[in-house]
Amino acid sequence: MMTLTRKIKTIKHIVFIALLIFFVQKSNAALPEDIAPKSSPEQALQYLSSIKELRQSKWWPNVAPERLLQNLKTFTTQPFAFYEGKTTNFCAYSALTYIPLSYDPLGFARFMVELYRNGQANIGKTQLRPSKPVRMEAGLLRYKGSLDINPAGQMWFLALADHFKGYLNFFNRRFQKGDENTFWASTNFAKFNRMLRRLFNGNVKAQGADLFRPSIRDLPAHLEAQMQKGLVFLYLNNKKLYRKSHTESLISTPTHYVLLTDIRRLPDGNIQFEYWDYGARAVQQLSPDFLKNIIYGVSLWIPKASK
Structure with missing residues (x-):
C-alpha cells in the first residue's frame, strides 16, 4: 500500500513538472530567445509554496490570503491567463503585466506578497501606496468574468490605476465604486510608456x-x-x-x-x-x-x- 502511494505521488510530481514546462514554454513565446529572464517560474513557485501561513491583511480586508497565493501560483505558470475583465478599462495594465510575469515572476510574487502584508510596496522606480477606497474595493469587483475570482489581479490593476495618472484621468482622479469602468482607469499613450519606464528595469x-x-x-x-x-x-x-x-x-x-x-x-x-x-x-x-x-x-x- 505504501509503495502504491509513493508511485502515485511520483506520477503526480512528474505530471506537475511536465505541465510547468509546457506552460513556461507557451508563456515565454513573446520573449526573444537572446533575452534571459531575471528569475524563473520554478523559483517563484518555490517562494510562494514556502509561505506556510499568510495572515489576513488589515490593508486588504476583502482579499483572502489563500486566494491571493493561489492566484499568484496560477499566473506564475500561465502569464497569458492574466485577464483585465469584462467592461473594465484595465487593458493597459493587463498588457504590461506580461513583463513581470514572464521576465521576473519571483520578483513580482515577492512584490505582491509585500503589498498584501504592508499595504504598500516598491516595484522598479515606483512605490505603490494604494488609497483606502481602492484597498477596500479589491476583492469585491463582480460581473467582470474571471477577474471576479482573481483578487490578486484586482489589487494590482486598482493599485496601478490609483497611482498613475494622465490627462484622461484629469476629471476623475479619486476612486469611487464602479470607476474601473470609467475614465478613472483609462490610459493614454504617454501614461502607458511612463508606466513601462517606472515599473520595470x-x-x-x-x-x-x-x-x-x-x-x-x-x-x-x-x-x-x-x-x-x-x-x-x-x-x-x-x-x-x-x-x-x-x-x-x-x-x-x-x-x-x-x-x-x-x-x-x-x-x-x-x-x-x-x-x-x-x-x-x-x-x-x-x-x-x-x-x-x-x-x-x-x-x-x-x-x-x-x-
Missing part, C-alpha cells in the same frame, strides 16, 4: 500618439524586427479590429493595448496578426493597409542588462 522606445499614427513605411516588417529586440505593445483601435467587416470609418481613435506575439506576411499579401488580448491569444488576417489604419502606438520594452 528596461529601455522603452515608443512611436505614435493618441491622435496620430506612427510614420512607418513598412509596418509589418518593422514590427517583426522589433519583436527580435524585446516585447512589443500596440495601442490600437479595437472597435475596428473586432468588426465583422474590416472597413474604413470617419471616426478612428485608439482605445486598447495588446501584446504582440507574432506577425508575418502571408502568400496572398495579407498579414497574420497574433496578439494577447482579453486573457487569450487572438489571431487575425488583415490587409497591410487595415493594419496600419488601426495602430496608433508601438512601444518596445527591452530589459536592461543586470550589473
Whole structure:
C-alpha cells in the first residue's frame, strides 16, 4: 500500500513538472530567445509554496490570503491567463503585466506578497501606496468574468490605476465604486510608456500618439524586427479590429493595448496578426493597409542588462 502511494505521488510530481514546462514554454513565446529572464517560474513557485501561513491583511480586508497565493501560483505558470475583465478599462495594465510575469515572476510574487502584508510596496522606480477606497474595493469587483475570482489581479490593476495618472484621468482622479469602468482607469499613450519606464528595469522606445499614427513605411516588417529586440505593445483601435467587416470609418481613435506575439506576411499579401488580448491569444488576417489604419502606438520594452 505504501509503495502504491509513493508511485502515485511520483506520477503526480512528474505530471506537475511536465505541465510547468509546457506552460513556461507557451508563456515565454513573446520573449526573444537572446533575452534571459531575471528569475524563473520554478523559483517563484518555490517562494510562494514556502509561505506556510499568510495572515489576513488589515490593508486588504476583502482579499483572502489563500486566494491571493493561489492566484499568484496560477499566473506564475500561465502569464497569458492574466485577464483585465469584462467592461473594465484595465487593458493597459493587463498588457504590461506580461513583463513581470514572464521576465521576473519571483520578483513580482515577492512584490505582491509585500503589498498584501504592508499595504504598500516598491516595484522598479515606483512605490505603490494604494488609497483606502481602492484597498477596500479589491476583492469585491463582480460581473467582470474571471477577474471576479482573481483578487490578486484586482489589487494590482486598482493599485496601478490609483497611482498613475494622465490627462484622461484629469476629471476623475479619486476612486469611487464602479470607476474601473470609467475614465478613472483609462490610459493614454504617454501614461502607458511612463508606466513601462517606472515599473520595470528596461529601455522603452515608443512611436505614435493618441491622435496620430506612427510614420512607418513598412509596418509589418518593422514590427517583426522589433519583436527580435524585446516585447512589443500596440495601442490600437479595437472597435475596428473586432468588426465583422474590416472597413474604413470617419471616426478612428485608439482605445486598447495588446501584446504582440507574432506577425508575418502571408502568400496572398495579407498579414497574420497574433496578439494577447482579453486573457487569450487572438489571431487575425488583415490587409497591410487595415493594419496600419488601426495602430496608433508601438512601444518596445527591452530589459536592461543586470550589473
